Amino acid sequence: MTAYANFPGSRPRRLRTTPTMRRMVAETRLDPANLILPAFVREGIDVPVAISAMPGVHQHTLDTLRKAAVEAVSAGVSGIMLFGVPEDGKKDARGTAGTDPDGILQVALRAVREEVGDELVVMSDLCLDEFTDHGHCGVLDADGRVDNDATLERYAEMAQVQADAGAHVVGPSGMMDGQVGVIRDALDQTGHEDVSILAYTVKYSSAFYGPFREAVGSSLTGDRKTYQQDPANARESLRELALDLAEGADMVMVKPAGPYLDILAKVAESVDVPVAAYQISGEYAMIEAAAEKGWIDRDKAILESLTGIRRAGAQMILTYWATEAAQWLGHGRG
Numbered sequence: 001m002t003a004y005a006n007f008p009g010s011r012p013r014r015l016r017t018t019p020t021m022r023r024m025v026a027e028t029r030l031d032p033a034n035l036i037l038p039a040f041v042r043e044g045i046d047v048p049v050a051i052s053a054m055p056g057v058h059q060h061t062l063d064t065l066r067k068a069a070v071e072a073v074s075a076g077v078s079g080i081m082l083f084g085v086p087e088d089g090k091k092d093a094r095g096t097a098g099t100d101p102d103g104i105l106q107v108a109l110r111a112v113r114e115e116v117g118d119e120l121v122v123m124s125d126l127c128l129d130e131f132t133d134h135g136h137c138g139v140l141d142a143d144g145r146v147d148n149d150a151t152l153e154r155y156a157e158m159a160q161v162q163a164d165a166g167a168h169v170v171g172p173s174g175m176m177d178g179q180v181g182v183i184r185d186a187l188d189q190t191g192h193e194d195v196s197i198l199a200y201t202v203k204y205s206s207a208f209y210g211p212f213r214e215a216v217g218s219s220l221t222g223d224r225k226t227y228q229q230d231p232a233n234a235r236e237s238l239r240e241l242a243l244d245l246a247e248g249a250d251m252v253m254v255k256p257a258g259p260y261l262d263i264l265a266k267v268a269e270s271v272d273v274p275v276a277a278y279q280i281s282g283e284y285a286m287i288e289a290a291a292e293k294g295w296i297d298r299d300k301a302i303l304e305s306l307t308g309i310r311r312a313g314a315q316m317i318l319t320y321w322a323t324e325a326a327q328w329l330g331h332g333r334g
Contacts, residue, residue: 028311030303032076032326036123036276036318041065042085043104053211054281055288057320059085065108066115068323075326079121081171081318082108084130094139095131099157103131106165113166123169123198124162126183128154137174137227146227148176155179156186163192171253173200175227181247198276199249202237202263204229208256208282237263241270249273251316256280258305261312268313277314279305284320303328 015025040059042049048058060068069080084105086097097103105124112122128151129137138151155172162170170187172179180199187195205228229236237254244252250273254264257277268275287305291298302321309317319325 030310033078035077035322036079037072037322038081040083041108044087062111069112069116072323073119075323077322077326081123083125091133095128098131109165121168124167126158126170126172127174151176152182159183159186160190163195169196169198171198180244180249184248196250198251199244201241201244201252202254204231211281211285257309258283264312274315276316277309278318
């Protein structure tokens with residue numbers, strides 16, 4: 001026996017020997033309760049409309065949205081985030097369909113609450129971009145720029161009508177300065193103290209949003225670089241975080257998720273409120289496209305991507321695979 005007979009003495013592979021061993025020592029647990037389903041509901045359609053850039057995702061009718069909510073509950077998903085897609089003729093410069101109590105998003109909120117009650121946390125996207133004819137997240141000034149403070153007035157109105165329609169949580173995603181504080185005041189002053197705010201604290205101006213614009217029928221001209229964050233910046237995220245917390249955010253979010261795991265980790269290490277991350281349309285589309293080509297194992301890639309987001313610090317993950325992944329996890333495939 002040589003002097004090196006017991007080398008190496010430390011063998012990490014001992015803890016990787018069987019699936020049960022690996023599961024027992026896993027540092028990160030992915031659970032259906034971590035997942036939130038983003039869902040699109042479109043006005044004026046009788047059957048769901050497929051989104052070409054997001055295979056398997058549809059613009060729902062009210063009836064199919066109800067069914068999707070029930071399926072999410074059955075799978076153990078915690079929440080559903082609703083996005084309304086109005087008829088083109090109802091879009092205008094101020095996004096008035098977004099604050100109409102009978103607008104598509106408010107109708108959808110009432111329908112989902114009627115269907116599932118409190119069994120899902122019902123969330124609403126609080127932004128004007130789906131409802132404006134120019135596609136920006138706010139109202140424009142005389143020079144065509146997004147007017148931050150005028151937009152805040154519209155967000156206050158949106159918060160009230162969404163809460164009236166039954167939203168448990170509102171998700172202001174427009175990246176206007178001061179939006180969380182204005183929305184908190186609007187909710188509190190209208191008897192909605194129990195409605196939570198999931199702040200889109202870190203929302204980058206990303207190339208990965210492309211498929212989403214098809215999903216919501218976006219009318220965007222130009223870009224959103226003057227209000228969404230520059231992908232080159234990290235410290236800026238922590239500044240946004242401090243502001244949102246000071247203004248009353250109950251939960252905070254990083255969007256997109258995959259390309260910004262470093263930012264997600266910094267945010268998660270810095271706060272004592274729940275942290276979410278949004279695995280956005282482009283992230284979804286890339287995995288689905290590669291899987292369709294046979295280049296990757298679709299199901300394993302989905303779970304690996306979700307585990308990475310969870311490992312980086314997200315307690316909640318918005319993902320278009322929420323119900324499907326939750327069903328897998330419920331059957332021990334995680």
